Amino acid sequence: MDDKVKAGLKHIPGGSALSLHSTRSSIIARGRRDAANAASNPYYRQAVTDYSTRNFTEAAASFRLAAEQGHAESQYLLSTMYDAGEGLPQDDVQAAHWERKAAEQGHAFAQANLSFRYYATGDYPEAFAWCQRAAYSNLAWAQYNLGLMYRKGEGVLQSDADAAYWYRLAAIQDFPEAQQKLADLYYIGHGVPLSYTQAAGWYRKAADQGNAEAQFQLGHLYAFGQGLEHDYTLSRHWTRQAALQGHEQAVGELKRREYRDP
Template identity: 75%
Template structure:
């Protein structure tokens, strides 16, 4: 089974709605109890209300005011609004400015996105440094991205053992892409001892979460009986699941099998 080239880093998605007491707010800026926190900043509170009812221009104005007061969550959200042009004119310079402000205050989502911004500009050393900070705060996206960078040697020396370590941390948080990449390492015996059993187990976890590459690879393992008992029914099931998501190799395999079965 061919091991495909590693894909690029993932950008942290932005939620559709905001909460004054969200998990996202809870994992950043631990220990802050000053007037700039989410509960006490009036500009942030009004901005969140406006944002959630679709008044994005009004929300942007209040996020800006709160951000200028040093409110870290507002700085992060304002950066995403400049990034997407929601409620104000799209402005990459302003997006990067407020993203860095939030990142420097310890906002892990901002750190991860700042890492992505540097990565997209081929500034791999800076991308790696910011990704490391977010990964150390247990953000699964960053842990996965850090694993990719170690795997490819971008911003660091190539190190499959470190890649496996960071993939595993993200995989333990049910991050399906990390589960699939960790399975790849077990399949190849790179950074971890070669183990088709472990590869199959991690492919299964990722496949159960809808990862089409893992579904395809798990189907292959069932076809040839590596790490699992040969099972033609499960081979067809996982190939078809991957094909339904548009996985090109799985689509070809399903068509090939249907042709053979018809003969």
């Protein structure tokens, strides 16, 4: 039940950052504070239209024109297109350049992606600094990453209490990985009071969203009656759900239970 501190930060891949159907990164439904201002730029509006019709080359050109005028949203989206090589040649240098331009203007997604870029090179202090800025903009994905960095002491003094604080902010926004990590802390009593009931509640929220680790741990709690009533049927159900996703411990547990299961 230990926190898997070896896990790295979450990153929104460049290839999906422009998906119009993504709840985390849609250029239409992101609900950013400057949405009205963003839409006022004619090059940006044209780029969105072109992207929606899969005219990626034209979209990239229009985003570039808006980006060169200092339009933060276009700078960010241009960076993701350079990352993915979508509508123009893949170019990490250009991606980082435009990402930083947007981040310096307070663009939360750009700040979080820039944080990940620094993290990948091992520059944890810079990664933490940019992640913190994005987290203060209430970006759940960044709040979760900040929790991970506090938990592992990367770029900041290690603090389970601060990790729990940031995990919770992301968890209440229904970020499943944060719900699972917060549950882990409640189970072992690190940074928060030990509480199997709280652990079970947060595991259930993450498990319902398909988090395999939470499903496995929820199965464990049902098996031992920790934080909820013992229920072998539900224990087997959640263990199987995790196993179906390839969770190694869950697969092993199901094999050990075969002699009891019909």
